[in-house]
Amino acid sequence: MPEILIPTPLRPYAGNAPRVSVEGKTVGQALQALIREHPGLHSHLYGEDGALRNFVNVYVGDEDIRYRQRTETALEEGDVVSIVPSVAGGIVMDATDLEEVELSNEEIRRYSRHLIMPEVTLAGQKRLKASSVLLIGAGGLGSPLALYLAAAGVGRIGLVDFDVVDDSNLQRQVLHGTSDVGRPKLESARARLEDVNPYITIETHETRLTSENALDLFRRYDVIADGTDNFPTRYLVNDACVLTGKPNVYASIFRFEGQASVFAAPSGPCYRCLYPEPPPPGLVPSCAEGGVLGILPGLLGTIQATETIKLVLGIGEPLVGRLLLVDALRMSFRTLKLRKDPACPVCGESPVIRELIDYELFCGIEPAGDGDAVEGLEEMSVRELEAALDQGEDATVLDVRESHEWQICHIEGALLLPLSELPGRMHELDPARTYFVHCKTGLRSAKAIGQLKQAGFARLKNVRGGIKAWAEEIDPAMPTY
C-alpha cells in the first residue's frame, strides 16, 4: 500500500501520525482514501471548488505531481506520497479591503449569473471589482480581453497602446468600428468599454511600453496580460512581470495557430524558461507580414481573459507550467508541460537580469534610422523608382513578395520572385542586370538583396517603404493591405 507523509501542520487532523498507509492506484485515489479515514483534513487540502488548494503540493518520491499526471499519477507498491506545504501570506488584500467593496443593486443584477456560481459568489465578484489588470496592446488579442474583462466586472482595466485605428485592424480588432478609423485606439477602446460596463474604471496609457516605464506601470496592477505582436515587447513584458512579481497572461498568434500560457507566477516558469533567446530577426514573420485569421485573436484573447479571471478569483488550474497550442485549421488544442529553468537568466536560481535591458538590441533589431543590417545596401525612394521607370532606365523591378500578395496589387512590369523561393531560383536572374527590389515595406527586399549580393549580384537597389509607400505616394488607386 502506498504511504502518505503528513506534514506537521496536518498531523493533528490525521491522528497525530507522521505517515499513513492508504489504498489507491493513483495519487487522487490515495488522497481520497486518506480523507475518508481522516475527514478533518478535507478543508485544509481542498478548496471550496473541490480542487487541491494551490499551496498544497504533492510529491511522489522526489517529483512534484504537477510534472507527472497530477492527481492521475499512478502509484505503485512502496511509493511514498508527500504532502508538502508552500507557505504564502502578506499584508495586501486585507479583509477590510474586500469588506469595503460594495456592489450596488444595479451591479448585483448585472453580475447575477456570476453570483449564483459557487466558484464566484458575492465574495468573488467583489474580488473582481477590487482587482486591476493591465493589457499591453488594444489590438487583436487586447480587444476580446478588454471586452470580456470589462463585462466580467474587473474593477480597473489599464490599456497601453499608442496606435491609431486603421482599416486593416477591423477584420479582428472588435473593440473598434468603422467610424473609429483614424482615431487613437485608446479613445475608441475607452468609449466602447465604458458602454459595455459603466461600473468599472478604464485607465489609458497612450505610450509605447519601454524599459523606462514598464516597472512603474506594472506595479500598479495585479495581473498583466500580454497582447503584443513583437519579440522585444514580449521579452520586456516577461522580464518586467518577473521583476515586479506579477503574473504574465500570455498569448501569441500567427495565421491559424496560437499559443497561450501563464508565465512568471511564483512557482511557475517564465517566457524565457521556454524561449531563452529570441529568434533571429525576420525568421518569424509578424501578423502584418504573414497574416492572421481574424477570429484567431478572438479565440486566444478569450483564453487569456479566462485565465485572468481565474487568477483573480484564485480558482481552478491556471495555465502555469503549461503551454496551450491551438491549431484552428485542425481545431486541435494540445498542452505541453513547461518547467521552470533553474538556469533562467531572469527567474532562475541565480538571475543575472535584475533590471530591464535594451530589448530591441537583445532581439537583434537595429534602432530605427540606422538602416538595415545588409552591408552597403543601396536604397531608393518610390519617387526615384517612378522617375527611373519613366526615363526607361534599363533595369528590372523585382518583387519578392508572395504570389498571393502580388494578386492584391503589384507594380506594372515587375518580376515576381518570392523571397522564400529565391535561393532555388536565383539562376533565373542575370547578375549583370540592375534590379530595383521591393516587397511590402522594404524588409524582405533588403534580405533578398543580402542573398543576391552573396551570390555575386552587384547592381541592386532596395525600394524604401516597398509597395506600401508606392501606393501612398505614387498610385493612390492601388489597394493597400
Next chain:
Amino acid sequence: MRVSISARHLAAICRHAERGYPHEVCGLLLGEMDQAAGRLTVRALRPTDNLLADEARTRYLIDAESYRAAEREAAAQNLDIVGFYHSHPDAPPRPSEFDREHAWPAVAYLIVAVTRAGANEATSWVLADDRSHFVQLGLQIVGPIPEPVSGGARDA
C-alpha cells in the same frame, strides 16, 4: 496554546526583518510541539528567500522545495516544523485576510511589524480549525534579551 521562543531567536527574526525592510521576509520555525501541554517551543530558525521578488513589499512565499529542505534539516536534529515567521513592513503585526486564506493549521504564525526605525512588535497566531479566523497565541520569551545591535544597519 503558547509559543515559547528564546530572546536570541526572536532578536534574529527582528534583525532579518530589519535587513529585509521595506520587503517582507520569511522563514520557518523548527522546534518541538507538545500538544498535551499546549506548548510549541522554537529551537531553531530557517530563514528563506522571499520568492516573490518585487512584490515582496506586500507578499511572501516559501515554496515546497524550501519546505522540504527545512523538513530534512529538522528531522536531522530530531525537530519538527512548528511554524513560520514573516514580517509586515509598515503594517500592524496582525494576520491579513490573505494570510488566513493561505494559512496552514496547527502551526504558529509569528508576525513581526517592522518600520524604517526597526522591528517593533511581534505576535503569534494559529489558524482556527474551521479556517474562519486566526487565534492569537501567548508568546513566551525565554532567556536573556541580547544587546541591541548598534546602528540600524540594513540593506539599502
